[in-house]
Amino acid sequence: MAKAVQKQALGRGLSALLKDPENDIKSVSDKNADKVVGNIIELDIDSIEINPFQPRTNFNEESIKELASSIRELGVIQPITVRKLDFNKYQLISGERRLRASKVVGLTTIPSYIRIANDNESLVMALVENIQRHDLDPIEIALSYQRLIDEIQLTQEQMSERVGKKRSTIANYLRLLKLDPIIQTGIRDGFISMGHGRAIINVEDQDVQTDIYQKIVSQNLSVRETEALVKIYQDGLKPAPAKAKKATSFAIADEQKKAFTEFFGSKIEVKIAGNGKGKITIPFHSEEDFNRIIKLINK
Known part of the structure; x- marks a missing residue:
């Protein structure tokens, strides 16, 4: 006493x-x-x-x-x-x-x-001490980090040393500031958590962000359910795999078949499938006949 x-x-x-x-x-x-x-x-x-x-x-x-x-x-x-x-x-x-x-x-x-x-030192002390000692909401913490970057020109590495937080943690807070202002207010007011915000931030379109936010609030979605909802949206943005063009079949005129037969001196068989692919069969009757056909191809 x-x-x-x-x-x-x-x-x-x-x-x-x-x-x-x-x-x-x-x-x-x-x-x-x-x-x-x-x-x-x-x-x-x-x-x-x-x-x-x-x-x-x-x-x-x-x-x-x-x-x-x-x-x-x-x-x-x-x-x-x-x-x-x-x-x-x-x-x-x-x-x-x-x-x-x-x-x-x-x-x-x-x-x-x-x-x-001085003012800069006062700002740093105020921001750092409040981040460390008070239960600021995630957006207030993010704004504090952003002010240290904008007004004091601290890097994320320097902030990490000042506040005793990992750089990745600081980066996650800063990313929240990219959310639509309505969603930022929702985090500040406790309607959704920082985890929800981190899931939504992966959607670039802010109109879609707010749609997802409204579903989270109205359906009381968990963070995992929100992540699944975001994944469904992102998968829908991926281009569908290009379908291979179906080849159309065609017919060979009798004159073309006759030209083959006259050239090789044998009746040539031509078969064409429905997809346009096919094969040409050149018959021969002996080794001498085979060599004759080879000489014709090699001319």
Whole structure:
């Protein structure tokens, strides 16, 4: 108990230090910065502004009320993280649910970790910490990854190191952003899972995507059933194997048969099948006759 009181008093003491204009800390090299940066300090809630880089866009009011009830009983157990903007002015990096719940309770101060960071660093910290610590929906996570790519120019390999996720996992989240917006909303609202989304994304036509989405919701299809439905659609796109053209039969005129007979000096037999294929039979009566026919062919 004594340690807890001492820690709380220390937070209040550092809070007073930050409110002294003569000790305004703007960088890690300033005097007393080592006492402030990285320490838990009780900050005035009114001095903290919401982070514009916050990836979470949906906050469940019921869960906020539940957290507020816990804070009312036990206090804020896990400090929020902020960055210093100006004298007695801070911006939230992570912990918006705790900050919102604290306001519901009516707290005037909140325990906070203070960091000094530029906008890019703040964005990275906000996105990475929220991805790791909060139950973001798959689309919010995908949007967070996309912002790291677009605004900070992080590669998927770099993001993999930052958030401790496999590159393939990151790629799977990013692919969800190719889904029709209606389907993305369905994932965010919990009508379908990320697994359903990953199956649907294999369909390029967004009109077909939404048709499949509606079937999933109306028929309560599982991920496996969705994958089977997508496969049926994709199989239907494959071109049918080309049918071999049926050869048509033909007839040989008597003059043609007569020409064969006169050329070989023997009655030539010609047979033609219904598919147009056939054979020519050249009879011979002796070895001498056979050699005669060979000489005719070789002329």
